[in-house]
Amino acid sequence: MKGFSEKIETVQEYYFSAKLREVNQMIADGKPIINLGIGSPDLAPDKKVIEALKNTADNPQAHGYQSYQGIPELRIAFADFYARAYGVNLQPDKEILPLMGSKEGIMHISMTFLNPGDEVLIPNPGYPTYTSVTNLLQAKPVFYSLDLNQKGRPDFESIERRDLSKVKLMWINYPHMPTGAQGSTEILEELVAFAKRHQIVLLHDNPYSHILTEKPQSILSINGAEEVALELNSLSKTFNMPGWRVGMLAGRADWLQKILKVKSNMDSGMFLGLQKGAIAALGLGKSWFEDLDELYQNRRKLVWKLADKLNLTYAQDAAGLFVWCKVPEGKTAEEIVDSLLYEKYIFVTPGKIFGTEGENYIRFSLCMPEFKILEAIKRI
Structure with missing residues (x-):
């Protein structure tokens, strides 16, 4: 050994x-x-979700390997959900990648973009997985503060004073975990402008947008965000399905293709019953x-x-x-x-x-x- x-x-x-x-x-x-x-x-979860899982499990043909990109019906269901919930139009076949939980996506995205020595902007306080994945890939976490009196606005002034030449990714999360800061359209607009200015990829982790919020929001609804941002979302909190491990990544088709190269080497697709249950959840009124x-x-x-x-x-x-x-x-x-x-x-x-x-x-x-x-x- x-x-x-x-x-x-x-x-x-x-x-x-x-x-x-x-x-x-x-x-x-x-x-x-x-x-x-x-x-x-x-x-x-809703009874319709459970029924969809049961009905699929009863089908002898449902237990084989599945597509790494999920079945077309699941990607369409995610796209329909984004259109209704956020006013964002996504191409199901190119701009949506289903995930076995969004936590998986944090690793796959990071593996796709980061080389040793690259830097990643991470909110402090923030979800610990952003930091641990960055460290595992031998990149460097760079922590930034949030102003909780301004809906969790990043301290752009302090961030701009540092050397950003090695920063490749920036993790953001509204509503913010753990503080619950809701963010705002203005903050997301500032973030998109900041990312463009410094050629940084914005990664919006968005699992809480339907929990005690005034208006659910996606960063992809911001003008110009499609150029610089990806968004993770999850059914865990919104639809009471944490153990199902169903999430998704949305954004640029060329970036998602690169991430799929990593993902396809790490898993063998999501059980069909879970996908059918997710479709039922995404269609709830x-x-x-x-x-x-x-x-x-x-x-x-x-x-x-x-x-x-x-x-x-x-x-x-x-x-x-x-x-x-x-x-x-x-x-x-x-x-x-x-x-x-x-x-x-x-x-x-x-x-x-x-x-x-x-x-x-x-x-x-x-x-x-x-x-x-x-x-x-x-x-x-």
Whole structure:
């Protein structure tokens, strides 16, 4: 045995992978854990989605390898969804690439564009996978700040002061995870202009656009974005299908062809039943989103009460599946997180796992029934 790749030393095990082992052991030991940490929807998909999966699984011809690009009906369903939801017209056969979850896409995109030594702009705080994938590919993460008082506007002034000659990619994410900053048309326009000015590829990770938002938005709706931007989207949060691993990538046909070269060497296509279920989900009407919105609004109000009991502060105009809370002066997030877990058996996420600017924050998930959140309030 001659040892492992040096690349493995550049990343840590994903926080939830390690922490949930501890939490699950506490549950096995009889502790009544309430999990307000991870953002995995606890609700079922629509019945039409389940039926589509079942009906396909009953077909003996449905279990073979599938196309790396997904069946044409799935790409058409994604295109129709983008036209209805965002006012964006995409060519199903050229500008849409279905993925086995958008997390997969983060790796495939990065492998397509990055060489060792290239630089990647990553929001701080932000999704840890952007950083870990960048490190695995021996590129360099370059972190930028967001102004939460301006809907999560990047600190363009600070970014522009640095040398950007080696920056190839920029990750953006609105509504932003973990803070819930909604972004705006003006911010997306600034980002497109910035990317053009510096010849940077914008990568918009967009899984939360239908969760507690005023108006779902795609960066591809911005004039000129089709030249510089790609967008990841996912059915995990919007349609309660995280374990199905169905996502998509949209944007320039020539870029998607390059990414497909990587993807086709990494997987063998998505099970047909999952694709048929995804088509059913993408065709759901307006009432699906209205019902989901009402449910999450009710849960969020209860989480706000929980945060109030802990003297935490938060923004009420945030979107997405989480409540991002600042800890009071004189306390640390780590103290509160540990106290909640080991004394009250409530699991929440420390903000520091999302970057240095999350150090004094805690994130609560809305993926828990109201009676469980009420129980957490009682324990406090």
